[in-house]
Amino acid sequence: MAQMSILEVLKNTLRYTTTTTFLLLDEQRQRLLVLTLREQSSPTMTQAATTRGSVPASPLTNDFLANVLHALGGALEEVAIDTLFGERLGAQLHLRDQRGLHMVNASLKDGLLLAQREQSRISVSEDVLVRRSVTLAHYGKTEAEQFAEIVRRAQQDPTSLRPPVQEVLNxxxxxxxxxxxxxxxxxxxxxxxxxxxxxxxxxxxxITLHQPFTHGSSGMLHYSGPLAEHYRGQRVRLSADVKVEQMHQPELTLYLSWPTDNISTLTGRHANASCLTHSQIVTHAGENSWARHEMVIHVPQQAQSFSFDVGTKEQGKFWLDGIELGVVDSSVALTGTLLRPPSPQPLNLDFSEGLEYWEKERGSLRHYEIAVDAITPPCATLKSIKEAPIGSCLLQQRLISEDYQGKRVRLTARLKARDVATHGSFFIGSFPGLREGHVEEIITGTTSWVPLTLDWQVPVQSMGMLLFGVTLQGPGQIWLKDVHLQTVGES
Incomplete structure (x- = not known):
């Protein structure tokens, strides 16, 4: 274990989130470890604390623990930080009383705050330092310059104080x-x-799912890690094999994230942005019971981390194997990139880039197919692939509405339909599905190419989003092309 000292403790409170950042320096003054703690409080607690002033009405957890320790005649000699809880960091407290030395595991938060309060020794395992510490020499010529740059980065974006990653792990x-x-x-x-x-x-x-998940997000498994330098600016493919038992195939999603210049109103830190893509199932050459999922995306130069999510709301069991991340050339098609937050302007309205920046929803039963017809010019198509499809499918773009609020916008396109038995719709609005939240044109039966126009008065308060696209419910097929969105006047 390497002995460390506290170089600086930075605290920031914004709305209901308090962030405490510890900067730990090794004895040789060469390596630095950044550890960030976040604590959420309710609006009621925050308001009460403000009314009472900065002095809390009752002891904090670390004050309570220290008081109990002192009352029992003990002392905190050292806090050892290591990977104790799976991948999460934890703290081992070295406590001494009349009967000798005792080791007690604690959360990283309790361990660090106790070490700060009691001014005890702090040690960190070499494994943690190798994976998480940075070298001071990279941040300036003199020690004063290094410390100043470290503190500046820690205040603005602690994630920038991470070592470069050579390869994806595990x-x-x-x-x-x-x-x-x-x-x-x-x-x-x-x-x-x-x-x-x-x-x-x-x-x-x-993964064994004991019961259906009827509320909240479908996400149920998450993997994340920093992104290696050599992936940036490249087209990458993440593939995985999934076998299911008494359930349908789950949805897999790949995210790439990076900090922005915008400050989050919740955390006070630089807000993150990301791009993502959902999996497509491809034919597998091996065992038929395994399905091959592939996600292909271009990695922005600014991307710093990636994550991989598996989502389903069903009950059943599935196995995950054969996960690989690698660089591919431009001949491998992208699987549809989405931006978070969305773009303020529409993208790829002519489908020349496939379905990039278009959101697809076709339900977990996969009774529908959404694709681009390779004609000139290309067009998008939604069609049922079952005789009696369940649910519906949706193809849409989502925009930040800030540039459109209070204005009248016009959405135009050409659509064609074949054997649409129930209905489809061409829509624009803030809340598709709510009558007051959008306008739409209903599509039924069989038609040749027809021009459609929708005018929409964007509310001044439209929850920050503008959505437009096409839906299909029931048997049939719809084609979409020549999409245009423009502002036609103020309110």
């Missing part, structure tokens, strides 16, 4: 479940490595 579960997080409680499901059910001849990750 997509093959060679390090157990490091980096993998199951996002639901034990009553909803469990996960474990399975050495018996495997496509690649090694352990797969088995």
């Amino acid at each position: 997509l093959d579960f060679s390090h157990g479940l490091r980096g993998w997080h199951f996002l639901r409680g034990a009553s909803y499901g469990s996960y474990e490595l399975d050495p018996h059910t495997s496509l690649m001849g090694r352990k797969s990750l088995a």
Whole structure:
């Protein structure tokens, strides 16, 4: 374990989030470790604390722990930081009383705050330092310059104080479940490595979902990590093999994220932006019970981290194996990029880039297909692929509405329909599906190419989003081309 000292503790409170950043310096004054703690408080607690002033009405957790320790005649000698809880960092407290030395595991937050309060020694494992510390020499010529730059970065964006990453870690579960997080409680499901059910001849990750998930996001499994330098500016493919039992195939999503110059009103830190793509299932040459998912996306130069999510709301069991991330050339088609936050202007309205920047929703049962017809000029198509399809499908773009609020916009396009038995719709609005939140043109039956025009008065308060696109419910097929969006006047 390497002995560390506290170089600086930075605290920032914005609205209901308090962020405390510890800067730990090693004895040789060469390596620095940044550890960030965040604490959420309710509006009621925040208002009460403001009314009382800066002195809390009751002891904080670390004050309580320290008082109990002193009352028992003990002392905190050292706080050792290591990976104690899966991939998460934890603290081991070295406590001494009349009976000797005792080791007690604690959260990283409690350990750091106690060490600061009691001015005890702090040590960090070499494994943690190798993976998370940075070298001071990279931040200036003199020690004063280095410390000033470190503090500046820690105040603006602590994530910038991370070491460069050479390669993605643990997509093959060679390090157990490091980096993998199951996002639901034990009553909803469990996960474990399975050495018996495997496509690649090694352990797969088995997920058992005990009951349907009827509220909240469908996301139930998450992996994240920093992005290696050599992926930036390249087209990459993340592929994975999934086997299901008594459920449909889940949806896989790849995210690439980076900090922006915008300050979050919730955290006071630089807000993140991201691009993402959802998986497409391709034919697998091996065992038929395994389905191959592929996600292909261009990595922006500013991307710093990636994450990989698996989502479903169903009950059942599935296995995850054969996960690979690699660079591919431009001949490998992108699988549809979405931006978060969305663009303020429409993108790829002529479908020349496939379905890039268009959102697709076709339901977990996959009774619909959304694609681009390779004609000149190209057009998008939505069609049912089952005789009696369940649910509906949607193709839409989502824009930030700031530039359009209070203005009248006009959406035009040409559509064609074949055997639309129930209905389809061409729409624009803030809340498609609510009568007062959008305008639409209903599509039924069979038609040749017809021009459609929709005018929409964008509300001054439209929840920040403008959406437009086409839907299909029931049997049939719809084509879409020549899409244009323009402002036609103020309110």
